[in-house]
Amino acid sequence: MIQEDISLKQYNTFGIKAKAKRFATFSSKAELSEILNQRNNDELLILGGGSNLLLTKDFDGFAIRNEIKGFEVVSEDNNTVSIKVGSGEVWHEFVLRCIDNNYGGVENLSLIPGSVGASPMQNIGAYGVEIKDVFIELEAYHIETGKVKVFSHKECRFGYRESVFKRELKGEYIIVSVTYRLTKNKHQIKASYGAILSELENNQIDSPTIKDISNAVITIRSSKLPDPKEIGNAGSFFKNPVVEKSILEKIQENYENVPNYPAPNGLVKLAAGWLIEQAGWKGKTFGNYGVHKKQALVLVNYSDCTGENILNLSTQIIEDVKDRFGITLEREVNIV
Ligand code: FAD
Ligand code: EPU
Numbered sequence: 001m002i003q004e005d006i007s008l009k010q011y012n013t014f015g016i017k018a019k020a021k022r023f024a025t026f027s028s029k030a031e032l033s034e035i036l037n038q039r040n041n042d043e044l045l046i047l048g049g050g051s052n053l054l055l056t057k058d059f060d061g062f063a064i065r066n067e068i069k070g071f072e073v074v075s076e077d078n079n080t081v082s083i084k085v086g087s088g089e090v091w092h093e094f095v096l097r098c099i100d101n102n103y104g105g106v107e108n109l110s111l112i113p114g115s116v117g118a119s120p121m122q123n124i125g126a127y128g129v130e131i132k133d134v135f136i137e138l139e140a141y142h143i144e145t146g147k148v149k150v151f152s153h154k155e156c157r158f159g160y161r162e163s164v165f166k167r168e169l170k171g172e173y174i175i176v177s178v179t180y181r182l183t184k185n186k187h188q189i190k191a192s193y194g195a196i197l198s199e200l201e202n203n204q205i206d207s208p209t210i211k212d213i214s215n216a217v218i219t220i221r222s223s224k225l226p227d228p229k230e231i232g233n234a235g236s237f238f239k240n241p242v243v244e245k246s247i248l249e250k251i252q253e254n255y256e257n258v259p260n261y262p263a264p265n266g267l268v269k270l271a272a273g274w275l276i277e278q279a280g281w282k283g284k285t286f287g288n289y290g291v292h293k294k295q296a297l298v299l300v301n302y303s304d305c306t307g308e309n310i311l312n313l314s315t316q317i318i319e320d321v322k323d324r325f326g327i328t329l330e331r332e333v334n335i336v
Contacts, residue, residue: 001024002022002023002024002035002038003022003023003024004021004022004023005019005020005021006019006020006023007019008020008023008047008050008055008059008063011047011050011063011065012047012050012051012053012054012055012234013049013050013051013053013113013228013232013233013234014050014053014054014055014228014232014233014234014301014307014310015228015232015301015304016054016055016232016301016305016306016307016310017304017306018055018056018057018058018059018307019058019059020045020058020059020061020062020063021042021058021059021060021061021062022042022061022062022063023062023063023064023065024062024063024064024065025064025065025066025067026064026065026066026067026068027067027068027069027088028068029068029141029148029176032064032068032141032174032176033141033146035064036064036143036146039062040062042061042062043059043060043061043062044061044062044063044064044143044171045059045061045062045063045064045336046064046066046174047063047064047065047066048065048066048087048088048114048115048117048118049090049091049113049114049115049118050114051113051114051118051228051234051235052114052118052121052122052234052235052332052333052334053234053333053334053336054234054307054310054311054333054334054335054336055307055336056306056307056308056311056335056336057307057308059336066087066088066115066117066174067088068086068087068088068089068117068176068177069086069088069089070084070085070086070089070177071083071084071085071086071089071094071097072084072085074179076184078184078185079183079184079185079186080181080182080183080184081103081181081182081183081184082136082179082180082181082182083098083103083179083180083182084177084178084179085116085177085178085179085180086116086176086177087115087116087117087118087138087174087175087176087177087178088115088116088117089115089116090114090115090116091109091112091113091114091115091116091118091119091124092110092111092112092113094106094116095107095109095110095111095214096110096214098182099210099211099214102184102210103182103183103184104182104183104184104187104188104189104210105129105133105134105180105181105182105183105187105188106129106134106180106182107210107211107213107214107217108126108127108128108129108190108193108196108213108217109124109125109126109127109129109131109217110213110214110217110218110221111217111218111221111222112124112126112235113228113235116178117174117175117176117177117178118175119131119178120135120138120156120158120163120165120175120178121163121165121166121175122161122162122163122166122332123156123158123159123160123161123162123163125160125161126217126221127190127193127195127196127217127220128190128192128193128196129190130158130160131158131180132153132156132158134180134181134182135153135156135158135178135179135180135181136153136179136180136181137150137151137152137153137178137179138150138151138156138175138177138178138179139151139175139176139177140165140173140174140175140176141173141174141175141176142172142173143171143172143173143174144172148176149173151164160239160240160242160263160269161239161332187209187210189208189209189210189213190213191208191213191216195216195220196213196216196217196220199216199219199220200212200216203216223294224294224295225294225295225298226292226294226295226298226300231292231300231301231302232300232301232302232305233292233298233299233300233301234299234333235298235332235333236272236273236297236298236332237297237298237299237310237314237331237332237333238272238276238297238314238317238318238329238330238331238332239272239329239330239331239332240269240270240271240272241269241270241272241275241327241328241329241330242263242267242268242269242270243267243268243269243270243327244267244268245266245267245268247268247270247325247326247327248260248268248270250326251270251325255278258270258274259271259274270327271297272297272321272329273295273296273297274296275321275324275325275327275329276291276296276297276317276321276329277296278324278325279317279320279321279324279325281296281317281320282296283296285302286309286313287305288301288302288303288304288305288309289301289302289305289309289310289313290302290313291313291317299313299314311335314331317329
């Protein structure tokens with residue numbers, strides 16, 4: 001059923017009150033095809049969980065929400081299992097189901113909001129793991145022709161918070177399923193991320209299981225990231241900048257302990273949250289919106305601010321960080 005002039009507030013984790021001219025949900029490829037037949041040349045907005053989205057105005061087009069479900073083991077051997085998952089499944093529920101089945105590989109990605117179908121969009125990552133590490137292939141519906149194409153790992157061109165679907169093929173495909181390969185035994189436990197190690201130590205766990213890792217990640221995340229059910233947000237608003245070593249060295253002249261991590265091709269990744277905090281923005285509040293108190297990389301809507309408020313704040317932060325450090329922060333969140 002197509003609804004008209006409906007509020008998208010409950011469909012975006014920022015809790016922005018923008019409206020869509022038309023709105024529908026789909027729970028299969030056939031339903032998707034059916035509603036796209038009624039598109040009438042409207043601009044499309046594909047919604048998963050709306051957790052990486054900033055709506056800056058009413059959407060004068062057709063917003064379609066993905067509810068394609070499914071969890072199917074497509075092959076397995078003694079050590080691994082391949083699972084094809086409907087793109088409208090909730091990501092964290094998928095993670096918990098894997099852990100219950102003792103399937104390893106996604107436990108470090110516990111508690112990331114949103115849908116399975118958006119996981120390859122920006123190659124979601126946290127605590128030393130990215131979706132590309134367990135990804136096999138995905139099926140995507142070509143909006144113009146209605147044909148379904150299978151994309152291999154290589155064709156998705158994953159990068160840090162990047163894929164071909166955020167760049168060259170932006171707006172052309174709707175992801176309908178994703179297939180992941182997980183381990184059934186000999187799990188590769190990734191606990192080297194500092195906060196995970198100390199969380200395990202606090203609980204006196206020496207040989208963590210995938211469930212222990214998931215629990216540690218959930219505890220760490222809950223301690224610093226705001227729960228969108230309480231405070232509107234979309235996680236990290238900016239990407240961590242990847243820069244030449246000379247830029248790091250310049251900052252180190254004034255700040256000896258600037259956090260930095262090795263990146264491919266001899267570059268270094270800096271922590272945008274640290275740069276924003278040094279620039280004095282952490283915890284700043286402007287009436288009903290601001291910068292989160294515990295994590296400067298997260299912009300927050302305390303109650304009914306507009307998407308424009310958040311967008312303008314992000315522009316001010318970009319300009320200030322550029323003036324102070326010579327680094328231009330890039331937004332991670334999709335702006336509509
Ligand atoms: P949406 O916001 O609905 O969509 C994101 C973009 O993808 C939009 O452009 C949309 O049109 C498009 N899209 C969605 N589904 C499809 C589809 N099926 N086919 C084609 N296009 C589609 N991200 C991380 O990587 N790591 C984190 O640790 C992390 N932590 C977060 C913590 C919080 C509290 C929040 C609120 C967000 C966090 N995020 C994180 C960001 C977000 O959860 C992820 O990017 C997630 O994958 C978005 O999923 P979604 O279904 O909500 O996407
Ligand atoms: N930091 C500060 N001040 C802050 C925030 C961070 O100084 O206000 C410093 C921390 O002390 C630490 C460093 O910055 O030295 C990194 O901080 P943290 O470990 O919290 O991670 P992050 O770089 O801020 C990234 C991802 C998160 C992901 C975590 C854990 C990006 C843009 N963000 O955050 O992903 O969950 O690492 O792996 O890469 C998201 O993409 O939405 C997201 C939440």
